[in-house]
Amino acid sequence: MIVANRKPFEEIMEMLKSYTKILLLGCKECVTVCSVGGTKEVEVLASEIRLARAKEGLPVEIKEYTLERQCDPEYAAEIKSFVNDYDVVMSMACGCGVQTVAEMYHNKYVVPGVNTTFFGSSEEQGVWKEMCQGCGNCVLDKTLGLCPVARCAKSLFNGPCGGSQPGGACEINKDIPCVWQLIVQKMKDMNMLDKYMEIQPMKNWSTSRDGGPRKRVREDLKI
Amino acid sequence: MSTGSNLEKVLKSGAFAVAAECGPPRGADPEVIRKKGAFLKGYIDAVNITDNQTSTVRMSSFSASLILKEMGFDPVMQMVCRDRNRIAIQSDILGAAALGINNLLCLSGDHQSFGDHPSAKNVFDIDSIQLIQTVKMMRDEGKFISGEEVKGKPNLFIGCAENPFADPFEIRAMRLAKKAAAGAQFVQTQCVFNVEKFEKWMEMVRDLGVHEKMYILAGITPYKSIGMARYMKTSVPGMDVPDEHIERLKSVSKEKVAEEGVKICLEIIERVRAIKGVVGIHIMAIEWESIVAEIVTAAKLYPRP
Amino acid sequence: MDNFEPQIVAFCCEYCGYAAADLAGSMRLSYPANVKIVKIPCTGRVDIVFMMKAFENGADGVYLVGCLEGNCHFLTGNLKARKRMEYVKKLLDECGIGGERVAMYNMSSAQGQRFAEVAREMTEKIKALGPNPAKQRTAVSG
Numbered sequence: 036m037i038v039a040n041r042k043p044f045e046e047i048m049e050m051l052k053s054y055t056k057i058l059l060l061g062c063k064e065c066v067t068v069c070s071v072g073g074t075k076e077v078e079v080l081a082s083e084i085r086l087a088r089a090k091e092g093l094p095v096e097i098k099e100y101t102l103e104r105q106c107d108p109e110y111a112a113e114i115k116s117f118v119n120d121y122d123v124v125m126s127m128a129c130g131c132g133v134q135t136v137a138e139m140y141h142n143k144y145v146v147p148g149v150n151t152t153f154f155g156s157s158e159e160q161g162v163w164k165e166m167c168q169g170c171g172n173c174v175l176d177k178t179l180g181l182c183p184v185a186r187c188a189k190s191l192f193n194g195p196c197g198g199s200q201p202g203g204a205c206e207i208n209k210d211i212p213c214v215w216q217l218i219v220q221k222m223k224d225m226n227m228l229d230k231y232m233e234i235q236p237m238k239n240w241s242t243s244r245d246g247g248p249r250k251r252v253r254e255d256l257k258i
Numbered sequence: 259m260s261t262g263s264n265l266e267k268v269l270k271s272g273a274f275a276v277a278a279e280c281g282p283p284r285g286a287d288p289e290v291i292r293k294k295g296a297f298l299k300g301y302i303d304a305v306n307i308t309d310n311q312t313s314t315v316r317m318s319s320f321s322a323s324l325i326l327k328e329m330g331f332d333p334v335m336q337m338v339c340r341d342r343n344r345i346a347i348q349s350d351i352l353g354a355a356a357l358g359i360n361n362l363l364c365l366s367g368d369h370q371s372f373g374d375h376p377s378a379k380n381v382f383d384i385d386s387i388q389l390i391q392t393v394k395m396m397r398d399e400g401k402f403i404s405g406e407e408v409k410g411k412p413n414l415f416i417g418c419a420e421n422p423f424a425d426p427f428e429i430r431a432m433r434l435a436k437k438a439a440a441g442a443q444f445v446q447t448q449c450v451f452n453v454e455k456f457e458k459w460m461e462m463v464r465d466l467g468v469h470e471k472m473y474i475l476a477g478i479t480p481y482k483s484i485g486m487a488r489y490m491k492t493s494v495p496g497m498d499v500p501d502e503h504i505e506r507l508k509s510v511s512k513e514k515v516a517e518e519g520v521k522i523c524l525e526i527i528e529r530v531r532a533i534k535g536v537v538g539i540h541i542m543a544i545e546w547e548s549i550v551a552e553i554v555t556a557a558k559l560y561p562r563p
Numbered sequence: 564m565d566n567f568e569p570q571i572v573a574f575c576c577e578y579c580g581y582a583a584a585d586l587a588g589s590m591r592l593s594y595p596a597n598v599k600i601v602k603i604p605c606t607g608r609v610d611i612v613f614m615m616k617a618f619e620n621g622a623d624g625v626y627l628v629g630c631l632e633g634n635c636h637f638l639t640g641n642l643k644a645r646k647r648m649e650y651v652k653k654l655l656d657e658c659g660i661g662g663e664r665v666a667m668y669n670m671s672s673a674q675g676q677r678f679a680e681v682a683r684e685m686t687e688k689i690k691a692l693g694p695n696p697a698k699q700r701t702a703v704s705g
């Protein structure tokens with residue numbers, strides 16, 4: 036799912052500085068799964084904001100509301116009846132959600148409460164790691180299910196580089212495994228080490244973000 | 259098929275080659291390079307010029323290579339994949355060849371987080387092996403990556419680097435074989451301190467027949483101080499510095515540390531020369547270019563052919 | 564600040580914390596009336612939001628009393644509670660209320676003395692910190 040981090044509290048308070056009536060909008064999908072923007076987190080942030088404002092003796096009125104998803108206009112439409120009662124909408128969803136709401140409520144100031152970071156999976160409870168970069172042309176068959184684009188710091192297709200650490204860490208961060216070491220290990224375990232000798236061709240990046248913002252249309256699904 | 263490269267000439271002749279490295283300045287003053295060049299003149303067959311090494315901004319390898327070329331050197335221009343996409347890469351390859359540079363060392367490049375501009379965007383459009391393929395394709399087939407014709411083929415002697423001491427150890431020789439298959443003609447290894455491990459790696463390399471497909475130059479770095487040895491041991495990814503060396507440096511008086519460092523260096527040179535498949539050395543005397551002359555002479559590698 | 568009497572909420576687990584409080588009562592040990600006890604089945608039941616809401620509603624201090632580590636009746640509830648309390652400390656520092664106002668103590672049901680001691684300790688600590696800064700300020704002339 037999409038993983039995000041809550042913005043630092045000072046940054047949040049700075050964005051909300053001039054506003055009294057705040058709509059804090061959560062999302063029940065990805066940001067709930069990574070515990071940063073679901074119903075619970077909206078509740079906790081609202082509490083923090085109220086305490087901080089009360090400390091300054093400044094008024095605040097916060098409505099806490101969590102949508103099924105913020106990236107679908109049908110759900111974003113749910114807040115239509117009350118969104119204008121609030122001066123600002125702080126969305127705790129990923130960038131997709133923030134923008135869908137901002138687009139729908141053209142005259143409303145919609146701000147992000149989280150920093151959207153990566154597509155990832157859970158490693159264990161409370162730990163999520165980056166797994167996919169949305170390059171648009173999946174090569175996981177060539178690397179036995181381990182992605183060199185997202186998980187190699189240099190996106191090497193013929194790795195590992197000379198900095199791959201003993202013990203399996205990437206040279207830039209000892210907490211990140213060198214994915215090429217994992218790929219080689221898997222090749223060894225599956226008796227496919229000869230696959231390593233194949234020179235992987237250059238990637239066509241035009242299917243990824245480098246080719247420009249992307250769109251997908253299914254004509255058969257359009258109403 | 260030959261290039262105008264002096265390094266290639268020396269290697270082809272069967273003589274033991276000597277290359278050295280020159281780090282460009284963090285400024286626009288060409289005198290810095292000329293001074294370093296002056297230390298090296300006559301003692302080496304080719305000089306490498308690093309490309310924003312450790313992701314720290316320096317005068318470009320391309321321009322520094324030209325300054326050294328003017329002094330009569332045969333520069334080995336280095337190119338990393340970190341900062342340029344394939345368009346800029348191919349463009350620089352054409353430019354380098356046009357200006358008479360004969361050698362290109364193809365590298366992935368250190369990640370930008372190590373350097374002085376960690377907020378920079380990460381390019382890595384292609385990797386070092388694909389870069390080697392690109393140079394070969396432009397030179398031999400006269401084709402760009404797009405498949406279109408290169409009007410005026412760049413005639414470059416293609417080099418690469420390899421680290422015998424990085425993990426996973428078992429595939430390090432295989433990776434070199436991949437580079438040879440891609441078109442690399444010579445390799446300069448990461449500096450060798452742990453000679454036993456290097457010998458083991460060379461054995462694996464010979465098993466794959468790579469020593470017959472490319473010229474292998476062993477990387478050599480003299481210890482200037484105990485601090486430097488320790489730093490390389492603990493803080494530089496992919497370096498294998500034996501404790502025994504640090505003990506030796508500690509065992510002599512402070513004024514004699516550099517001398518001991520040179521002694522260890524000469525011992526290493528002698529041992530790697532004896533390894534089958536090693537046909538030269540690449541001296542990386544970081545910020546100590548003045549010592550190269552002494553090392554080359556003491557190793558009985560002076561004068562150069 | 565001399566006549567500041569803090570309002571402190573103590574979430575006490577039924578098996579140890581509350582039992583210790585009960586024992587303190589039976590032993591006729593006195594502890595400050597500032598401490599308002601809330602009985603819960605296990606400190607693991609305490610949500611981050613309970614602690615935040617307590618402060619929002621005017622508490623000057625909040626603490627949890629759970630079983631000794633390793634002896635939680637529900638095995639690991641008290642360990643989770645501690646992690647949540649640490650998280651709340653961080654949130655309170657962030658929003659300017661002060662993480663020192665929240666704490667957790669572990670004791671057995673036999674530790675009536677300890678219960679009273681902790682109640683006194685927490686009351687003294689919060690007294691020294693002053694009232695919850697989020698409480699409505701009194702009129703300027705005060």
